[in-house]
Amino acid sequence: MEAIILLAGYGSRLDRGDLPHKSLLPFGEETLLSRHLKCLENLGIQKVHLILGHNGEAVKSYAQSLKLELQLHFIDNPVYLTTGNTLSMVMGLRHCNSDTLVLDGDVLYPPKALMDYVRNAKLSSFALVPTDIDDEECAKVLLKPSGAIHAFITKRALTDDEKSGFGFGGEAIGFFMLSKKDVPRFVDLYEKMEEEFRPVLWEIPFTEFAKTTELHPWQVSEKGCFEIDTQEDYSQALKKFESESNQYQL
Secondary structure: OEEEEEEOOOOOOOOOOOOOOHHHOEEOOEEHHHHHHHHHHHHOOOEEEEEEOOOHHHHHHHHHHOOOOOEEEEEEOOOHHHOOHHHHHHHHHOOOOOOEEEEEOOEEOOHHHHHHHHHHOOOOEEEEEOOOOOOOOOOEEEEOOOOOEEEEEOOOOOOHHHHHHOEEEEEEEEEEEEOOOHHHHHHHHHHHOHHHHOOOOOHHHHHHHOOOOOOEEEEOOOOOOEEOOOHHHHHHHHHHHHHOHHHHOO
């Protein structure tokens, strides 16, 4: 298995000018990025593609300084300020020739949550956590009667028809896997609809992909997964990390 970590974003909502990149937010003696990489090393991932943008050289130098037994491949996205993270993901997928794990770089999770998911979930699939169905900000997942994923809804409220017509899976927390055969199929879909997909978040093209591909939900049983977009998010994540440090031990 290969992995992609999406690290191009600027992180303007976090407003941490003291850090080169939000993936370097500290949690104890580690950072978000070092935690990602050490989890991937423990999983025996063959190769990690890191998609860089904002302060990419600093992120690259930091990752190399960890001296982990991982094959790291750095990919620069020079247009990260004017595109969504779908392009960054596709830039990585174009280099992948096996089952692929994709990680958003701004997520804190207990290592067991990722380990259990990668080792046990079906492909292709998305890790989900419980959330408020009326949370407009998060990536809400709607399910078909079969239990497969129907759509990802983010940055808006669900309509009454969506609430009544589909099951609610929870929030896509930011790590998911594509099978070896679905990697080129998704890239092909992107290339056919590049004008529409280039500026958007990955939730939008995966809603289109779900029309022709069975995407499985995986319910994360461990609590303590956080997507960190703001300083308030970081404060909440750090409080949880410090109060339950054993849960986050690498």
